[in-house]
Amino acid sequence: MKHALWITALTTVSLAACSPPAAEKAEKAQPAAVATPAKPAPANEALPGAYKLDENHASVTFRVNHLGMSRYTARFTDIAADLQFDPANPAAMSVSATIDPRSIETDFHGDKPDFDAELAGPSWLDAAKFPKITFKSTKVDVTGPATANVTGDLTLHGVTRPVTL
Template identity: 55%
Template sequence: MKSILPVVALLAVAACSPQPAADKKADAPVVAAPAATAPKPPKADVPAGAYTLDKSHATLVFRVSHLGFSNYTAAFADFDAKLNFDQNNAAASTLEATINPRSLTLPAPPEGFLAELVGPQWLNTATYPVITFKSTKVETTGPDTGKVTGDLTLHGVTKPVVLDVTYNGGYPGHPMDPHARIGFSAKGAFKRSDFGIAYGVPAPGTTMGVSDEVLVTIEAEFSGPPLAKAPAAAAAPKP
């Protein structure tokens, strides 16, 4: 707001100043310098420790190219994660996540389509009822960004996958939420054929099928240690 005040004042002075006569050449217009970008507020100092996923504020979405015409989008509704987090020492942080592949949700699936995707040709959830991810390395790439490398176990195969992560900040607690809270956005990609799910992959040089590459997008909030000075519970009224 402060950065715009000089511009407003300049316009007000110009409006009140005598205007040049019609036969006189007006002075060149004054161009205000662009306002400086306001600095970001410092991030709260959240405590290090164990954090659990707030499932009410988390989504796990994936996309695959369908015939090259669209990015078909689906999600898993049932997943969990445990995070040991240290804001001041990201490399010491660890993450473990589990996904229930039977919780696959699709946009308006045709009859029988969901059963096909969890069946033997695709996820084969009867044989492989869980998907897991366990971090092996956490590194920072910027003030609020990093990479999390981990072992993804999908369809009975374990391979390394890298997630590009943005730390959205957090707080040590709040009177209405007396636990530390942090949030992240993450993206990653892998080839499903690397995990033994090659059905429908297009022939080389074509897009006739479902892409081998799977794009993953994650939004997640975690709840952590209790607020150091949590508000005391209200005393029960005396009878």
């Protein structure tokens, strides 16, 4: 990290040193181009209807704090999700998702080569006993033109709790 900061600082100083004096810059300056107005945000072009997640291009990623010094990152790769989409009536929209906890993957390759299997095992997710993690929306609150808070029931390890995404 220190090396990156030094390289950035040296590069900035070097570029500033090669730059012409301010008077020369002003002489060489071209007239300012006429500003064009900002384009309005595009309207939502998605059609209402039922949508399915493309499982080949999706994962659910999460991080867990490790002693306040770093984070473990993991992901689930076996996911199914459905969306009922209606931009004219956001309150009627819904989403549901199912995750197979055995699909957990980490990039941890330390002294536990079977760490992923351990996480899916009885000490953690107990995937044999609880083979699904599910989310089913109960409410959609629109917060902006392309954002919303989605409240629903998350079931993990046999316990269901309300969460807002």
